[in-house]
Amino acid sequence: MGIIVGFPRIGEHRELKKSLESFWSNKISEKDLEQSAKELRSKHWSYQKNFEYVSVNDFSLYDNMLDLAYMLGAIPQRFRKFEGLELYFGMARGIKDSVACEMTKWFNTNYHYVVPELSAKDNYNINITKIQNEYKEAKSLGYRPKINLIGLFTFVSLSKIVDDSSFENVFENVKNAYFKLLDNLKSLDSSILIQFEEPIFARGEDKRFYSKIKDVYNQIAKKGFKTIVTTYFEHSTEATEILSQSDIDGIGLDFLYGDKNLTSLETIAKSGKTLYAGVIDGRNIWIADIDAKLELLQKISSKIPKDKIILSSSCSLLHTPFSKDSETKMNAQALSWLSFAKEKIQELELLESLFKNGINPSNEEKYKQNKAINDDRKKSSKIGDVNVQEKLKKPLKTNREVAFKERIKLQHKELNYPLLPTTTIGSFPQTPELRALRQNFKKEQISIEEYEKGIKHYINECVAFQEEIGLDVLVHGEPERNDMVEYFGEQLKGFVFSENGWVQSYGSRCVKPPIIYADVSRPSPMTIKWATYAQSLTKKIVKGMLTGPVTILNWSFVRDDIPRSEVCKQIALGIADEIDDLQNANIKIIQVDEAAFKEGYPLRKENIKTYEKWALECFKISTSIAKPQTQIHTHMCYSEFNDIIKTIEDLDADVISIETARSGNELLKIFAQVGYSHEVGPGVYDIHSPRIPTQEEIIHQIKLLLEVLPKEQLWINPDCGLKTRKWEEVKPSLKNLVLATKHIRENA
Structure with missing residues (x-):
């Protein structure tokens, strides 16, 4: 069965936004906020009901990096006098005289994450309440939960070291806390699937930690979890080579924004690991070209057996809108060309059916609809503008007439x-x-x-x-x-x-x-x-x-x-x-x-x-x-700005x-x-x-x-x-x- 990396959490009608702002304005209680979040999670899982697993812990009241810092007990000194949601939101937004933690962009997206502050001198206290509650919620509703967890390497690399501690010492300190967190999660279930998200691997080899990848994930695998390590936004061939030699169960790769991941297929095949193939776009909103996706999957399955391939989104669907259901005013033709998070799940289900079973009575009609819409888009006269294209053919001025000085x-x-x-x-x-x-x-x-x-x-x-x-x-x-x-x-x-x-x-x-x-x-x-x-x-x-x-x-x-x-x-x-x-x-x-x-x-x-x-x-x-x-x-x-200062000039x-x-x-x-x-x-x-x-x-x-x-x-x-x-x-x-x-x- 297919799987998605993650799902949007703000709600179809921005319910989470409204609840958060009401809570911050003291218009609703903490209990009311938690109930609103619980209802959203239940609704979001219902869309994933045809998958073997639903994503748990992809939901957040503010940000997943902040969530992990909070769960590990990585609390900056200035916030340690606070507790609960006052502490949590204080780190994100500032509170009284305590300035908020920095925020910055999540890789090359428009999503901002809260930057954790770390030191080798920190003592961590683990708190798994959030994951525990969501895991139990999903189980009570009859779903099999997949725990989404930001990977150790990504968490430490994207955090800020606030003193003269070395990366090595900070990493070891956080690793010990991270492993304690995982040990605590074992109490939830005898068979737990954890998706470790490591988009930092898509940046390429990092001498600070690449030598540690195999050992860390071997230690995690020994804890008895079913372990997936997934990367996205680009190819991660260097890390994939290492992960293929580790004891993890599966590797998730983005084949849309990292087409060089195709060069890692033979390595994965030799390892016998399951490939979670990211082939449905988690970052853009165009309807999937199912024929093109099947061609891509043909390339993948020429190297890896089909029973070792699970189809997935390229990354979390967090970066796409919720659903087209509420769109009533957009031109019908243009709307037909689009696919939001809910529709992407449907595309993934259709693609999996076609990939595993071929065209048959159960999927033929949807396949034909998809093909017709893609043909309509390619042939539409509304897309091109001759005047614009002619302008671009002419030499374009790119310098001011007078120098800055x-x-x-x-x-x-x-x-x-x-x-x-x-x-x-x-x-x-x-x-x-x-x-x-x-x-x-x-x-x-x-x-x-x-x-x-x-x-x-x-x-x-x-x-x-x-x-x-x-x-x-x-x-x-x-x-x-x-x-x-x-x-x-x-x-x-x-x-x-x-x-x-x-x-x-x-x-x-x-x-x-x-x-x-x-x-x-x-x-x-x-x-x-x-x-x-x-x-x-x-x-x-x-x-x-x-x-x-x-x-x-x-x-x-x-x-x-x-x-x-x-x-x-x-x-x-x-x-x-x-x-x-x-x-x-x-x-x-x-x-x-x-x-x-x-x-x-x-x-x-x-x-x-x-x-x-x-x-x-x-x-x-x-x-x-x-x-x-x-x-x-x-x-x-x-x-x-260090790496782009010349471009800024x-x-x-x-x-x-x-x-x-x-x-x-x-x-x-x-x-x-x-x-x-x-x-x-x-x-x-x-x-x-x-x-x-x-x-x-x-x-x-x-x-x-x-x-x-x-x-x-x-x-x-x-x-x-x-x-x-x-x-x-x-x-x-x-x-x-x-x-x-x-x-x-x-x-x-």
């Missing part, structure tokens, strides 16, 4: 901002009233006049507030935007949108990625109206706010019938047109956010240069149209803002080390936490920044956009930011 002088003269200029990243709180205004307009329950009156009122208040507290460079607050990518996708040709295609980003935060199904173009201006309106309200500079082409690409579900690089170039041409319109409308600073630039990086080093080349080119296609005196800003979210943005608040000035040091000459806005407080930073905290943070870069090079801003925060958090935080900056200026 010269144009920054022009910009300082034109813009006249002070030392340590203060600004925000762009968005302001998305209040319930604002969301209701947009929804009512979308549903045609209010007129365009009423809608625009409401938007203007919000912008008026945003601009007035920013002027009142003394910010130097203002924003309009983005009240017209539902999402930084969706907003632009709605105005570009080639996109379609779901009503309920929500995907978890972190905690209760969900995004609804646009779907790029055809050639992309910009029919008309997208941001001019509200940017110029905001600018008309003030003599201070108001930034124009755009999302960059690479981020639009990486935060969308992208068509899979042409290269991603080509889709990105199409988007870049549209953004270039928008920048030109903005600067001609006297918008002097334009921010082109590339929050997801780093996110798109391939996991394998050998593939990075190709990605960097076209991603960099696309950003520069967008921005090279800017006049020398037009200042281009960009913003990047959670990233390690090559972006040639005049100002880059980055998220650094949770990591002090560590991320910033690389900018100084390489002699980065452009201007930088490191975040001085964390917007992902509801905590209000004091003026003293921000002063301290700015002083840390000044230890790394000169004041002439620094901007002062929050970590990221403020749309997810409440006004009662934003107003005092920004006031403190401005006051702290003034203090530094006066005392520098």
Whole structure:
């Protein structure tokens, strides 16, 4: 029988999000939250009922890395005075004076994980209550549970060592705790299947731990579990070679994003291990081409006996929306081309039936339907656009007319901002009233006049507030935007949108990625109206706010019938047109956010240069149209910059803002080390936490920044956009930011 790596947990209608936010607001009890989670798990398992096993412990109230840290007792010192959910959510969101743990992207996805903090000096206390409860729940409902557990190597490698402990000593310390956790799990059942998720192996050989893989998994296998080690997002041929020589029962591989895994088939075959073949896409939403999947399986089964192959998703379905069942407004043809998590389970069942039994009366009709839909998509006239294709054939400008050293002088003269200029990243709180205004307009329950009156009122208040507290460079607050990518996708040709295609980003935060199904173009201006309106309200500079082409690409579900690089170039041409319109409308600073630039990086080093080349080119296609005196800003979210600092330089943005608040000035040091000459806005407080930073905290943070870069090079801003925060958090935080900056200026 087939199996999936994991299932989305946020709920078909974001039930978990609503329960979490109600709990955090003290509107429901812990018992109510637990009941909501229990109901979701039961529903999600019901979709897996035809599989031999259902996934247990893939569900989380916030994040699986956080779950494992909590279960191991890997609790940072500052949180040890708390317990239970107060402790758990405190690590994720911050609590009282205790700053939250860092968050960063889960490999090259838009999902964020909470970064555990480890030391060789830690003493761990094991707590298996979560797994124990979920395992018993699944058993009571008549299912056979498969325990999903982040692998030891992935957990330690993705964690942060908080002192001078060596990786070796930390690894051994955590390994002992991890093994105790496994020993405790033995009490659950006499026959337990554990899926150890080791996506870190997809990064390639790591000298810190590769010599330990065989021994560790041999020790785990000896504990009596049925043991699967699964990797995803890329090939893991080096680790597969080692695992094939170990005593584990099965190996899970991603054959869609790691086609080189095919070279490991003979090795696996010789080992006699079961292959869990990831052939249904866990990261994108296009209907499976069953004929193509069968061809792939034919290659696999030419090396490995069919009875040793179990079909699987390429990775957890966490990265896809829940179901198409709630989609009522999308064009029927486009909707037929899509497959969300629930449908992917059905595809997996159909594929397994065809693979094991061939075409027969029980599967023939579904097979024909799949073939017809794929043929329809391939032949559709809606996908191509001759004008777009002709544009791409022409030489494309990719460099600014004047070098940075010269144009920054022009910009300082034109813009006249002070030392340590203060600004925000762009968005302001998305209040319930604002969301209701947009929804009512979308549903045609209010007129365009009423809608625009409401938007203007919000912008008026945003601009007035920013002027009142003394910010130097203002924003309009983005009240017209539902999402930084969706907003632009709605105005570009080639996109379609779901009503309920929500995907978890972190905690209760969900995004609804646009779907790029055809050639992309910009029919008309997208941001001019509200940017110029905001600018008309003030003599201070108001930034124009755009999302960059690479981020639009990486935060969308992208068509899979042409290269991603080509889709990105199409988007870049549209953004270039928008920048030109903005600067001609006297918008002097334009921010082109590339929050997801780093996110798109391939996991394998050998593939990075190709990605960097076209991603960099696309950003520069967008921005090279800017006049020398037009200042281009960009913003990047959670990233390690050490390995991409040269690419950041090559972006040639005049100002880059980055998220650094949770990591002090560590991320910033690389900018100084390489002699980065452009201007930088490191975040001085964390917007992902509801905590209000004091003026003293921000002063301290700015002083840390000044230890790394000169004041002439620094901007002062929050970590990221403020749309997810409440006004009662934003107003005092920004006031403190401005006051702290003034203090530094006066005392520098």
